[in-house]
Amino acid sequence: MKIRTALTLKYTCITATIFLLCTVLVYLISEQTRDQTFFRNLKSEAITKANLFLANQVDAKTMQSVYLNNKKFINEVEVAVYTTNFNMLYHDAIHNDIVKENQAMINDILQKREIEFHIGKYQGIGMVYPYQGKNYIVTAAAYDGYGYDNLFGLQETLIILFIVGLSLLFIAGYFLARITLRPISHIANEAESITVSHIDRRLAVKNKNDELGELCIAFNALLDRLESSFNSQKAFVSNVSHELRTPLAALTAEVDVSLQKERTNEQYRLAMLNMQQDAKRMTRLVDGLLNLAKADYCKEDISMREVRLDELLLDVRELILRAHADYSVELLFCNDEDDDDRLITTIGNPYLLNIAFTNLIENNCKYSANHSSIVQISFRGNWSVVRMSDNGLGMSADDKKHLFTLFYRGGNSTAAEGYGIGMTLAQKIIHLHGGNIAVHSEQGRGTSFVVELKHVAK
Structure with a gap:
């Protein structure tokens, strides 16, 4: 996998994770806000109906009729009113009864003064409602259809935004990685043009203060050392060849002269001494080169x-x-x-x-x-x-x-x-x-x- 692709995937994964966390957080906050808002609406509706009933402004049958008629079209709030000793005074729909109040709930409401709870997909509240010096227990429950519809719409919107945003992030990451790594491709192309015959070439340093500039400077320094070593090696080989050629030529000449014709013992002895001298010169030269190689060790x-x-x-x-x-x-x-x-x-x-x-x-x-x-x-x-x-x-x-x-x-x-x-x-x-x-x-x-x-x- 190329670095460009790897960077694109890593960038997309990281940003997608952050984006996903943000969308989930938005959804959870929206759900929490909807939940608390509907509890406040239930409380307001419960107080309104309880006040209408206790003040005898609307009779129970009328209120129940309104509730049943509205329920066909909207998610109407079901309200019930009890005395503190658990005697039911009013109920919107006793046959439906979402809350299903019992003595334990009544005691809990009397103790805490107000409670909030969930019954399946319904939300409910229970509260102590004082009226003309007496305390009454009022419960209310309903399904927040409007809130859930809005929440579902928000969920769909967030999912679409996440998919579209993730696609845009991937495309942006790909082009960003491509633009960022383009100088490296140029460096690689320039490096490929540096051969043995063109070892004096160097990489162009556009900005010595960024990482790519530092890379080019380090690479050029490496090339300087390689060029120096390469030139030294060529000079060494050339000089060694030249220095060894002289004693070898002299040694060969002495052998050729000695073999041309018969000579006296003294002449052979003189030729051998000359060859010995040439051989010693070669030995000293080779010893010097070997010692020079040892001195180049780390x-x-x-x-x-x-x-x-x-x-x-x-x-x-x-x-x-x-x-x-x-x-x-x-x-x-x-x-x-x-x-x-x-x-x-x-x-x-x-x-x-x-x-x-x-x-x-x-x-x-x-x-x-x-x-x-x-x-x-x-x-x-x-x-x-x-x-x-x-x-x-x-x-x-x-x-x-x-x-x-x-x-x-x-x-x-x-x-x-x-x-x-x-x-x-x-x-x-x-x-x-x-x-x-x-x-x-x-x-x-x-x-x-x-x-x-x-x-x-x-």
Whole structure:
């Protein structure tokens, strides 16, 4: 069922229920009003006839004759007059006797002074009527034909109004739902036009303050993220293909040259060394791409624990020196012995943090003349701070701007081998841990990386 149909039915059902309750309430109030009005009319008629009889203005036979004659054409009121000791003085039609008075009724009238009651479709009253110092019991009963005819006419009118009103409500609800949901149809049509080849299209926001405007804004924001991710994926695939093509081409060329003719052992050995170097380059590139993929995980998918940055950096230093014997890494601990170790302890993943700091320190060593890096560990406020500095070539303003762009190689890229992955990977890992990373560099005066990670101390 479409939302338009569901809204129409719900709107119709709710309004129909309210409409039905209102019509029933009108009918019940009308019935109550008719009932009370007829009781007052009975009382008035009873007093009139009783007064005529007791004052001897009209004799009993005449009154009974008038009653019987009128009864043929109208719903005449049947009146009876009794003494307080239940002696009947007058009755309009004793043979018909609607009320059928008894001693219990007379006693009830004497006690309450006035009663109202129903006898089937008839209404009746009983009252104490004082006349010339004496009390009399007067009863009256009749059928409210005129009132019931009006009530039946009202009932028919209300039923017709309910049916007509319900039909109009359904039609109005359908068109109201159609008009209300028409913008959603437009949004759906616009969304269908957004394809891979036209992912830059966006939904038009007509009113940013209503719900549909908020929906369009949220959808456009989603499209922005998807477009960014899609473009990043295309760039990633393109760059990876390009980066892998070079070592693969070199490796293939070495194999082809080696197979062209017989060569000496030394020549084969040299060819194998070149192929080994190309294979290692590919391995480092693939490792960097895998680590980059891990850095794109959600924080909730990565195991975190307390990590002491001083111990982590000692491990990083040992790892770098083992791989590069000519590198020099100096660690400086700026906190005193009495300071809390938790000030340089953060919550993180040791493996990823190891990769990030290794890339940053190796970058210092690569581009400095003496292949050295000075690493300082300190804290400031809620942050543990690691500063890695070198006295190397430095970077231009343009290189600093694109330093963390994937596969970007700066103007001094010829000074050292690399693939443009390490800086991007380091930034992703630091941001994944809720930290900050900044670079300060001037050409000819070296480069400094400053990493801030929240510590666990309160």
